Amino acid sequence: MELEVRHLRVLCAIADTGSLHKAARELGLAQPSLSTQLRRIENALGAPLFVRVRTGCRPTPLGLAVLGRARPLVAEFEAIVTEARATAARAADGFHPRIGATASRAIPGWLRRLRAREPRIEPVLQMNVSARALLDMVAAGRLDMAFVHEVEGSPLRIPPGLRLRVLVEREPQFVTLAADHPAASRSRVRLADLAGDRWMVDSTVDGEWEGLSRVLRAAGLRPQMLHGDYLTAYSLAAIGEVVTVSQPTAHPRHGLAIRPLEGDPIGVRLLLAARTEAELDDVYPDLEEAYWAVAREAPAYREWLGCFGRR
Known part of the structure; x- marks a missing residue:
């Protein structure tokens, strides 16, 4: 068996989540299938890469060594795919940025501003209640960017290679x-x-x-x-x-x-995530403008912001 990038992704997912069950869910696989893949990888390398512990899976010394080499390879491959897709999209007739988002009243104004600034832009919106799922889709190249919120005290796991822009450090709920x-x-x-x-x-x-x-x-x-x-x-x-x-x-x-x-x-942090700083620079100003426009239109929030001398 020859190791491929997809096998390295499997190892990284298991290490990042600390569990075969969670890794399988993140990769969209059945757990038995993931377990079979891990056994084949370990057989190919000749030794176990993970040990089962009470709380899940922990890398062995060999596993840590392999992961140290695997992570930069996976990140580099995903960067190549990202750049190729972005180039192809912009070269096509019109640009359709794939935007993921959790719920926000700023989204309609953000899309309207993007269209007004560049007629060739026609965003494709995908809503999801799970910020984690959206960030994973950006990392995998299935979305170009995601506007999400992070609940205070429950930090999101940011996939390697993503760039972040903080819209609001702490939005009160x-x-x-x-x-x-x-x-x-x-x-x-x-x-x-x-x-x-x-x-x-x-x-x-x-x-x-x-x-x-x-x-x-x-x-x-x-x-x-x-x-x-x-x-x-x-x-x-x-x-x-x-x-x-x-x-x-x-x-x-x-x-x-x-x-x-x-x-x-109760507070949340509002984040825009993409794979490159250039993508963030391209759309962030419109999102910022759209957010503060709806903030000023909400009576209770406008009053709260005024009490603290904000915006």
Whole structure:
């Protein structure tokens, strides 16, 4: 058996995730198939590269040596593929940047600005609740860039070779609750004001469930937490069934109030990721402009920014 770049990617994925199960999910493979590939690689090299431990997989000394050589080779190969695809795309009739994003009200304005600046640009948008999945797609060349958020306390694993631009270092997350909720009369809501409420959170959003749970525990609260998408959460919040986290750029909806939380205990970092600095330079100014435009249009966020002398 001759080792190929795909085999080196397998080794890097196992080392990065520390688990065959997680590596298989990241690579889009069934775990038995990944285990078979690892055995073949180890047979070809003549010794084990990983050992099973209670917490997952750990590289052997030989595994560490192989990984030390494998990582730069994988990164270099992916850079070659990236540059070739970018050149081919720009040489074609029109440029269609493939943009991935988690939810943000800045996205429509960002796309509109990109089109207005360069008529040949026609972005292709792919939405996903998982920032991790989007970053992996950029690293693999299936997307050109991704605009994602990183929940405070739940850092994202940034694939090797990606370049990052931080749009907002810490964006506060607000709370959405029924307009007639007693706490809605306050300009800033204390978590203690919501002690008797149920929270609904989309647990498929990377870090969201864990991040809110940590904040509530730190405040000494143990409310009931329900799984659900945010469209459902807003509908239930309007009739007083739940409260939920919301981005500060969200616009008020009928029957709902959006309020900052006292002390801003929940925050996210907004990131734009691409494989080259040139790609970031090309689109970042439009994203920045679009974000602050929607920030100024959101009453609660505009007031919060004014209180801190920002923007």
